[in-house]
Amino acid sequence: MSEQTAQTTGKTPVDFWFDPLCPWAWMTSRWVLEVEKVRDIEVRWHLMSLAVLNEPKLDELPEEYRELLSTKAWGPVRVVIAAQEEHGPEVLGDLYTALGTRIHNQGEGPGKEIVAAALKDVGLPESLMDHWDDTPYEPQLRASHKEGIDKVGQEVGTPVIAVPGSDGEQIAFFGPVVTPAPKGDEAGKLWDGTLMVASIPGFYEIKRTRTAGPDFSNL
Numbered sequence: 457m458s459e460q461t462a463q464t465t466g467k468t469p470v471d472f473w474f475d476p477l478c479p480w481a482w483m484t485s486r487w488v489l490e491v492e493k494v495r496d497i498e499v500r501w502h503l504m505s506l507a508v509l510n511e512p513k514l515d516e517l518p519e520e521y522r523e524l525l526s527t528k529a530w531g532p533v534r535v536v537i538a539a540q541e542e543h544g545p546e547v548l549g550d551l552y553t554a555l556g557t558r559i560h561n562q563g564e565g566p567g568k569e570i571v572a573a574a575l576k577d578v579g580l581p582e583s584l585m586d587h588w589d590d591t592p593y594e595p596q597l598r599a600s601h602k603e604g605i606d607k608v609g610q611e612v613g614t615p616v617i618a619v620p621g622s623d624g625e626q627i628a629f630f631g632p633v634v635t636p637a638p639k640g641d642e643a644g645k646l647w648d649g650t651l652m653v654a655s656i657p658g659f660y661e662i663k664r665t666r667t668a669g670p671d672f673s674n675l
Contacts, residue, residue, distance in 0.1 A: 466496075467496050467497055467498040468495075468496060468497045468498070468619060468620060469497075469498055469500055469619070469620065470488065470491075470497045470498065470499050470500065470617060470618075470619050471500050471502060471604075471617065471618040471619070471626075472485060472488060472499050472500065472501055472502065472615060472616075472617055473502045473503065473504040473600070473601075473603075473604030473605075473614060473615060473616040473617075474501065474502070474503065474504065474552060474614055474615050475503070475504055475505055475506045475529070475532075475533060475614045476532045476533070476536060476552060476555040476556060476559060476566065477506055477528060477529050477532060477533075477559070477566050478506060478613065478614045478615070479560050480613075480614070480615070480631075480633050480635075481614040481615040482556040482559075482560045483633075483634055483635050483636070483637050484615045484617075484631060484632060484633065484634060484637070485552065485556065485615065486556075486637040487632075487634055487637040487638060487643055487646065488617070488647075490637065490638065490639045490640065490643035491643050491644060491646075491647040493640075493643075494640065494641065494643060494644040495644055495647055495648075497619075497647075499549065500545075501545065501548035501549050501552060502545075502548075502600050502603065502604055503533060503536055503537055503540065503548070503597060503600045503601070504600065504601040504604045504605060504614050504616065505529065505530075505533045505597060505598075505601050506525060506529050506613065506614060507525045507526075507529035507530050507533070508597070508598055508601045509601070509605065509610070509613060509614075510525055512610075528565075528566050528567075529566075531566070531568060531571065531588040531589070532555065532566050532571050533597060534587045534588060534589075534590070534591040534593070534594070534597070535571050535575070535584050535585060535587050535588060536548070536551060536552075536555075537587075537591065537593045537594075537596055537597040537600070538584050538587040538591055538593050539551055539575070539580055539584055540593075540596075541593045541596055542584070543580060547578065547580065550578045551574065551575070551578050551580065554574035554575075554577040554578050555570075555571065555574045557574075558570050558573060558574055558577075568585070568588055571585065571588070572585050604616040604618075607626065607628035608628050608629060608630050612630035613630065615630070615631065616628060616629070616630055617629055617630075617631075619651065621655060622655070627651070627654050627655055628654075629650070629654045631650075632646065632650050634646065
């Protein structure tokens with residue numbers, strides 16, 4: 457969704473940074489699409505990268521997570537940034553939905569065949585898979601990542617959401633982390649509450665103890 461489109465419709469633009477690998481970003485993205493149905497907003501999708509985010513601290517990460525980043529995190533974001541650069545940012549929403557449905561809801565994982573299938577799902581050319589191992593669009597990937605993460609700081613991950621504040625400056629925040637993703641009026645209530653606390657200058661963090669992992673059962 458372009459800034460011009462949001463201005464034309466009069467809806468509030470909501471910028472959403474995601475990495476298709478992250479299950480929590482996926483849950484939050486499904487929630488914000490529910491919010492789009494009950495609040496006057498339009499979502500604009502942007503790419504960030506868990507691989508880029510963790511580059512400075514790879515030595516501090518558990519071996520299992522380092523392996524995940526090195527073998528599964530780079531390919532999908534390279535393909536997605538190529539799709540954005542060659543076919544426009546408007547393809548990101550549908551492509552993310554196709555990827556997330558296969559990777560998370562159907563449990564197929566972020567493998568090369570799955571990403572290729574997601575491209576086919578949304579009518580994008582298979583030739584985008586040529587970017588899996590290397591892409592000339594890495595500077596654009598890193599720039600998109602930096603734009604999002606600079607709004608909230610290096611201490612968080614994906615997703616990042618940014619909305620216009622009442623003073624014209626963006627309000628940006630990590631999360632909310634939510635499972636299962638609420639729908640209907642509950643989605644709107646969570647949106648209102650999130651904006652309320654995020655708009656308080658002194659607000660820093662609120663965290664609730666949970667033991668459950670992501671719940672994809674109602675998606």
